[in-house]
Structures are given as C-alpha cells and as structure tokens.
Amino acid sequence: MSLTTTQIERLIDEGTKRLIARATEARTLDVDALAPRVRSALNKYLLADDANANADAIREFINTLHADDLCLVIACERGDQSAWSDLVERFNSTVRSAARHAAGSEDAAEDLAQSIWAELHGLRVREDGRPAGKLSYYSGRGSLGGWLRAVVSQLAVDQHRKQSRLVQTEEDADFDRLARDSHQGEESLSASHAPSDPEQSLLEQRAAKDVEAALAKAIGELEAEDRLLVKLYYFDGLRLREAGAVLGVHEATASRRLARVQSDIRKRVETILMNEHGWTRDETARSLTEAATHLMSELEPMLTETRAGMKD
Amino acid sequence: MKHNDETEIDLLLRRHARSEGAAARIFNDGGSAKDDALSRAGGGVHLDADELNAFAEGALPAPARARYAAHLSDCDACREVVTGLILMNSAANEKERVALAAEPSAKSSWREWIGALFAPPVLRFAVPVFGLLIVGFILLAVLRTRQDQPTLVAQNNEKQIAQSNANISSAPEEQRAADTSTAAQSNTNGRESILQDQKKIAPSEQNGAAASSTENAPSQSNVKSLEQTRTETAPDAAPSVDKMNAGKRDEDRREEDVQRSETLRERGRARDEERAAASIPPPAPSAAAGAVAVKEKPEVAKEPPKDQPTRQSNNATLDGAAANNNEVATAQNKGYGGAPNSPNASLSARRKAARPSTVTESKSGEDNARDDASETRRVGGRTFRRQGGAWVDTAYNSSHATVTVRRGTEQYRALVADEPAIGSISNQLGGEVIIVWKNRAYRIDSGAAQSEKSERKRNE
Numbered sequence: 001m002s003l004t005t006t007q008i009e010r011l012i013d014e015g016t017k018r019l020i021a022r023a024t025e026a027r028t029l030d031v032d033a034l035a036p037r038v039r040s041a042l043n044k045y046l047l048a049d050d051a052n053a054n055a056d057a058i059r060e061f062i063n064t065l066h067a068d069d070l071c072l073v074i075a076c077e078r079g080d081q082s083a084w085s086d087l088v089e090r091f092n093s094t095v096r097s098a099a100r101h102a103a104g105s106e107d108a109a110e111d112l113a114q115s116i117w118a119e120l121h122g123l124r125v126r127e128d129g130r131p132a133g134k135l136s137y138y139s140g141r142g143s144l145g146g147w148l149r150a151v152v153s154q155l156a157v158d159q160h161r162k163q164s165r166l167v168q169t170e171e172d173a174d175f176d177r178l179a180r181d182s183h184q185g186e187e188s189l190s191a192s193h194a195p196s197d198p199e200q201s202l203l204e205q206r207a208a209k210d211v212e213a214a215l216a217k218a219i220g221e222l223e224a225e226d227r228l229l230v231k232l233y234y235f236d237g238l239r240l241r242e243a244g245a246v247l248g249v250h251e252a253t254a255s256r257r258l259a260r261v262q263s264d265i266r267k268r269v270e271t272i273l274m275n276e277h278g279w280t281r282d283e284t285a286r287s288l289t290e291a292a293t294h295l296m297s298e299l300e301p302m303l304t305e306t307r308a309g310m311k312d
Numbered sequence: 313m314k315h316n317d318e319t320e321i322d323l324l325l326r327r328h329a330r331s332e333g334a335a336a337r338i339f340n341d342g343g344s345a346k347d348d349a350l351s352r353a354g355g356g357v358h359l360d361a362d363e364l365n366a367f368a369e370g371a372l373p374a375p376a377r378a379r380y381a382a383h384l385s386d387c388d389a390c391r392e393v394v395t396g397l398i399l400m401n402s403a404a405n406e407k408e409r410v411a412l413a414a415e416p417s418a419k420s421s422w423r424e425w426i427g428a429l430f431a432p433p434v435l436r437f438a439v440p441v442f443g444l445l446i447v448g449f450i451l452l453a454v455l456r457t458r459q460d461q462p463t464l465v466a467q468n469n470e471k472q473i474a475q476s477n478a479n480i481s482s483a484p485e486e487q488r489a490a491d492t493s494t495a496a497q498s499n500t501n502g503r504e505s506i507l508q509d510q511k512k513i514a515p516s517e518q519n520g521a522a523a524s525s526t527e528n529a530p531s532q533s534n535v536k537s538l539e540q541t542r543t544e545t546a547p548d549a550a551p552s553v554d555k556m557n558a559g560k561r562d563e564d565r566r567e568e569d570v571q572r573s574e575t576l577r578e579r580g581r582a583r584d585e586e587r588a589a590a591s592i593p594p595p596a597p598s599a600a601a602g603a604v605a606v607k608e609k610p611e612v613a614k615e616p617p618k619d620q621p622t623r624q625s626n627n628a629t630l631d632g633a634a635a636n637n638n639e640v641a642t643a644q645n646k647g648y649g650g651a652p653n654s655p656n657a658s659l660s661a662r663r664k665a666a667r668p669s670t671v672t673e674s675k676s677g678e679d680n681a682r683d684d685a686s687e688t689r690r691v692g693g694r695t696f697r698r699q700g701g702a703w704v705d706t707a708y709n710s711s712h713a714t715v716t717v718r719r720g721t722e723q724y725r726a727l728v729a730d731e732p733a734i735g736s737i738s739n740q741l742g743g744e745v746i747i748v749w750k751n752r753a754y755r756i757d758s759g760a761a762q763s764e765k766s767e768r769k770r771n772e
Contacts, residue, residue, distance in 0.1 A: 049375030101400050142365040149400055150361035153393045215328045224382035231385045234329040246398050248370050266321040292320040
C-alpha cells in the first residue's frame with residue numbers, strides 16, 4: 001500500500017528532526033532549512049525507482065544521509081561565512097589531491113582546484129541575489145569529500161575530452177585504422193588469406209558482420225551490471241581488480257562473474273546466429289573459431305609493436 | 313591453433329570493443345563541451361557529481377544503483393568519471409590504512425586494551441595457557457602436602473622426645489636409665505616414621521627393658537652424653553632423604569652411646585657385686601658370650617609372645633621386680649646394710665632386687681635341667697633342645713661366632729627388624745634362646761639370664 005503525500009511529508013519532517021539531532025554541528029539550522037534538500041534526495045534516489053516505498057524504507061533512507069556534511073553545505077548556501085571557512089579548511093586538501101590526480105601537471109592541478117572553488121561558490125547570481133553554485137546539487141547521500149572529488153573529476157574529464165577532440169594519439173590512430181578496416185569488414189579479415197574467389201570473400205565478410213552484430217546484441221541484452229563489467233574490462237581496459245572495485249565486489253567475484261558473462265555471451269551469439277541468420281551449429285562454431293584465429297593473426301604484430309614501444 | 317570457447321569469446325569481445333571504441337571516436341565527435349557541462353549540472357544525459365559519487369560510494373538503494381549501472385555501461389564519460397573516483401578513493405583508503413597501521417597504538421584507552429585481551433584470537437591461546445598454569449599449581453600444592461606429612465609425623469615425635477628429655481633431666485638415677493632407653497626407642501621410631509611400630513612394641517619387652525634397667529645404674533656422665541646426643545639430633549625432623557641419612561647416622565651414634573653405657577653399667581654392676589657378700593647362689597649355666605654391638609636396625613611390628621611359658625616367665629619377672637621394689641623399700645626402712653642413702657644401702661638394695669629374678673631363674677634352670685634330656689621343640693623350621701634353662705639350636709656348636717643380644721634392647725629390636733624369623737622364634741620359645749642364623753649364633757638373652765651369667769663368672 002503506497003503512502004500518501006501527507007504521510008511522506010510527515011516522515012520527511014520526522015526524519016529531518018532526527019538528522020539535525022544526529023549532527024554534531026547543526027549550525028542553527030532548523031527543519032524548514034533542511035527538509036527541502038531531504039525531500040529532493042528522497043525523490044531522486046528512492047521514490048523515482050520505487051514509488052510504493054514503505055515508511056521503513058523512507059526512514060532508513062533519511063537516517064543514512066550525511067548529517068554534518070549536509071548542514072555545512074546548507075549553511076554555506078545561506079551565506080554563513082564561518083561555514084565557508086570550515087568548508088575550505090576541511091576540504092581544500094581533498095580538492096587539491098583530486099586535481100593533482102586528474103590533471104597532468106602541478107600547474108594544471110592548481111588551475112583545476114581554483115576552478116573548482118569558483119564553481120562551488122558560484123559565479124552566477126540567483127534571483128534572490130545569492131550566488132548559484134554547485135553546492136546546491138549535493139544531496140547528502142554520499143560524503144561531501146567524495147562529491148568534491150567527483151566534481152573535480154567531471155571537470156577534468158570535460159577538459160580532457162575537449163582537448164582530445166583536437167589531438168589524437170598515435171596508438172589511437174593504429175586502432176582506429178584497424179577498426180575502420182574491421183567495420184568495412186573486407187580487408188582485415190582476409191589479410192592472412194589469399195583471396196580464393198570473390199564469392200568466398202563476400203561470404204566471409206558477411207559472416208564477420210553477422211558475428212559482430214550478434215556480439216553487440218548479446219552484450220546489449222546483458223543485465224546492467226554484467227554489461228557494465230564487460231564495458232569496464234573490455235572497453236575501458238580496466239583490470240579485474242579495478243573493475244571489481246567499480247562494481248563494489250572482490251576481484252575473485254569479478255573474475256567469476258566475467259567467466260559467466262563470457263559463457264552467456266557465447267551461448268547468446270550462437271543462438272542469434274542459428275535463429276536469426278539460419279546457421280547450423282557446426283557453421284556457427286567454425287565461424288567463431290575462424291574469427292578468433294583471424295583476430296589473433298592480425299593483432300599479434302600490433303601487440304608486439306606495442307610492447308616494444310612500452311619497453312622503450 | 314585451437315582456442316577453447318572462453319578464449320574465442322574473449323578475443324571476439326576484445327575485437328568488438330576496439331572496433332566500437334574507434335567507431336565512436338571517428339563517427340561521433342564525443343559530444344560538445346556544452347552538452348557535457350549541462351549534463352554535469354544534472355540537466356542532461358549524463359549523471360551529475362552527486363549521482364556519480366553516490367554510485368562510487370555504494371550509497372544508492374538497489375533500484376537506483378541498477379539504473380545508474382545501466383547508464384554507466386552505455387555512457388563512456390560517466391563511466392570514466394566513476395572509474396576515476398573509485399580508483400582515487402581506493403588509493404586514498406589504502407594510503408590511510410597504511411598510515412593507521414604504522415601509527416603506534418599508544419592512544420588506545422585502557423578499556424580498548426582490556427578488550428583486546430579478551431579478543432577471540434587472544435583467548436584462543438590464553439585460555440589453554442591459563443588452564444595449564446592452574447593445573448600446575450594444583451599439582452604443586454598436592455605434592456607439597458604429601459611431602460609435609462612425614463614432617464608433621466616427625467614433629468609429633470619430636471615433641472615426645474622433648475618431653476622424654478625433660479623427664480630424664482628431672483628423674484632420679486634409677487629412672488633415668490629407663491627414660492634414656494625409652495627416649496632412644498621413641499627417637500628411632502620418629503626417624504623411621506612408623507607410628508604403628510611404637511604401638512606394637514611388646515609390652516613385655518618394654519617392661520623387661522624397664523626391669524633390666526632398674527638393676528643397672530648408669531653413671532651420670534653416660535646419661536649426659538646420651539642427652540647431648542638427643543639434643544643434637546632432636547631438632548632434626550625433616551623427612552628429606554639427606555635428613556633421613558643424617559638421622560640414621562645419629563641413630564648409629566646413639567646406639568654406640570647406649571652400648572657404651574650398657575657396658576659401663578655391666579662393669580659397674582660387676583664391681584659392685586664383687587664387693588657384695590657371696591650369699592648369692594651360682595647362676596644357671598648359659599652360653600658364654602660377650603656383649604657385641606649390633607648395628608641398630610629399623611624396627612618392625614612384632615607379635616606379642618604367644619607362648620605361655622614365656623609369658624609366665626615374664627610375669628614372674630614382673631612380679632619379681634615388684635617384689636624387689638618392695639624389698640628395697642623395706643630394707644631401706646629397716647636400715648638394712650646401713651643408712652638408707654648410704655652406698656652400701658643402695659648396693660644391698662640392688663642386690664636384693666636382683667635376687668628374686670636370679671632365684672626365679674635358678675628355679676627355672678633346675679626345672680629345665682630335669683627336662684634337658686627329653687624336651688625338644690621345633691620352631692620356625694629348626695629344632696631346639698632345652699639345655700640349662702635355655703633353648704639351644706641343635707645346629708649350634710662352639711665354632712659358631714656368637715652374638716649376645718638382650719631382649720628389650722635396641723640391638724634386639726634391630727636384629728628382629730633385620731631377621732623377623734629370629735624374633736618369632738625367640739618369642740615362641742621364650743627365655744634364653746640360642747639360634748643359629750646364617751652361620752652365626754645369636755644368643756637371645758633376657759636380663760635375668762645375663763645377670764646370672766655374671767654371677768657365675770664372679771664365682772668362678
């Protein structure tokens with residue numbers, strides 16, 4: 001049975017009072033100052049996915065908000081200078097550390113950190129005359145230090161992506177060429193084979209396309225976290241330990257999950273090729289083997305050059 | 313080269329990832345910076361910083377996390393930010409963990425310290441160790457208790473010895489000899505820690521010792537030497553092995569003193585009797601023997617004499633001793649032999665005290681002489697013949713080395729302790745007995761027989 005709006009509001013008020021009681025430094029904030037931020041976080045992270053959440057889930061959600069961080073941010077938004085001083089004093093090192101991690105040089109890191117503080121304080125002015133900064137987007141769900149690191153990372157990624165559109169690395173160019181050839185599907189697959197006849201070559205190209213399509217479809221049909229794992233491991237090149245950290249699991253768990261995902265993908269690809277493209281089982285197995293063999297023969301020289309370049 | 317299924321699909325996925333990534337770079341400019349900024353502000357297709365951070369810290373409800381995981385799997389930019397955040401947090405947490413581990417734990421309170429003692433890993437080893445310590449303490453206490461028991465027994469006996477010493481120092485001369493032998497006897501028992509032996513000592517032997525000691529008047533110097541010996545050995549009551557050996561050495565010394573005193577008593581008695589009148593009849597013949605020292609041995613429990621003749625002769629001796637005391641008192645009152653306290657009075661008293669036992673013995677000897685020819689007994693696997701009032705082992709001849717041992721003395725008790733069969737035989741036969749034992753002749757002598765022999769020697 002879903003809760004009414006009144007009931008939800010009552011739960012929000014009660015939860016906000018408990019949140020103020022939990023805070024070691026409430027900064028003279030009252031329920032009226034905090035309730036809107038609590039309501040926004042509740043709608044964003046709980047009620048958006050589960051509109052029929054019960055009272056216990058709502059209470060649990062509010063009880064796990066970071067009370068001290070939320071009170072500090074709201075006090076800063078209200079123009080409390082002592083709160084701003086506390087914010088800078090406590091989190092300046094965090095911002096600088098994140099900036100150094102994201103930026104390529106010390107100067108870039110310093111610039112990035114200064115940009116972050118400016119954005120936090122807000123360069124624009126709201127209608128009520130108060131600066132509109134990014135602090136208003138902090139919900140208290142995660143820690144304030146983590147949120148600041150996320151802000152720094154986002155800004156660094158935006159700057160990197162902007163620069164990357166202008167400059168392409170040599171390694172990226174090699175892979176781009178391979179991908180272009182693979183996308184067109186004709187020359188890369190037949191590089192190690194003498195063309196027998198045009199019809200055979202066309203069949204092989206078509207088979208490679210079908211395999212690629214089946215792979216894409218199989219990956220798209222995976223569960224969200226399984227697909228994320230595939231993206232993290234194969235597309236982003238993370239190690240299993242790092243991919244497990246993103247998913248919040250141990251490396252061994254990530255390894256077992258990846259093995260299961262690989263098996264699921266293969267079965268799904270075979271099913272797609274047999275059902276949608278009319279292949280037999282033997283044709284499917286042979287095609288996949290040939291595709292993998294061709295890929296190895298193409299990638300080995302490139303991988304060898306890459307390793308030699310890394311050693312230099 | 314044959315690839316297994318996992319390897320094949322792994323290669324295919326890697327190829328697919330490369331091609332997809334290159335295609336995205338070539339055919340998509342990656343979005344504009346403006347789009348990126350808008351999405352960061354929460355108004356676009358990308359996740360904002362709060363959502364990314366909440367996902368990275370695992371602070372999202374399950375439905376929200378699944379939603380954001382789906383977006384991240386499709387959005388390279390957001391995925392890149394989240395990956396960077398998580399790896400940055402992991403590195404920061406690892407650095408903090410290392411710093412905390414390197415920090416000394418001196419700041420922990422005493423409560424945390426006590427709590428650490430009771431942590432399961434500590435208890436796993438501490439409890440067995442404490443258990444072993446407790447068991448060790450219990451065993452130690454039990455062993456000490458057992459060791460102290462002989463000490464307690466020795467202490468009790470020491471008290472008896474001290475009382476005996478007190479009695480000796482205040483008693484008259486006639487009683488001192490009895491107390492001396494009694495004290496020496498109790499001292500021996502205390503050393504050997506056998507209380508039962510004290511209880512089982514034959515009353516007849518004790519009385520015999522007392523009766524024989526009344527005939528003897530040890531010199532004060534001998535008594536003093538014995539007292540000194542007791543004083544030296546009395547405090548020694550520890551039951552340890554070394555103290556037991558020291559006790560034995562003390563016993564040997566004491567035995568020598570007793571023997572010396574007995575020898576002196578005999579000499580004194582012989583001198584006195586030489587000066588006395590020759591109205592004493594000659595004593596019954598008995599095997600000639602000198603008093604030979606016999607090493608003191610631990611006592612063993614002896615059965616009281618069962619033989620009627622022995623008991624009757626002992627009773628006769630007791631009656632005779634009582635009669636002696638009366639006669640002494642009478643003689644003293646009548647002034648027989650001079651003033652009551654004069655040496656002659658004492659000498660005559662001693663003579664009279666000896667007379668009835670001698671008479672008794674002589675009477676026994678006359679009776680035994682009539683039975684010599686016919687009376688034989690077999691005791692302890694040996695045959696004894698009645699000769700001159702004594703039971704003589706048929707295996708005895710003059711070539712045997714003879715040891716004279718008086719009943720009731722420490723030598724006799726030591727001999728019986730060593731050779732219980734001798735004690736049994738002598739008790740069964742009673743009176744004077746000559747036993748051949750291990751190629752040696754033991755002449756078990758009662759006190760009357762010894763005095764009778766001395767009289768015979770004087771007469772000769």
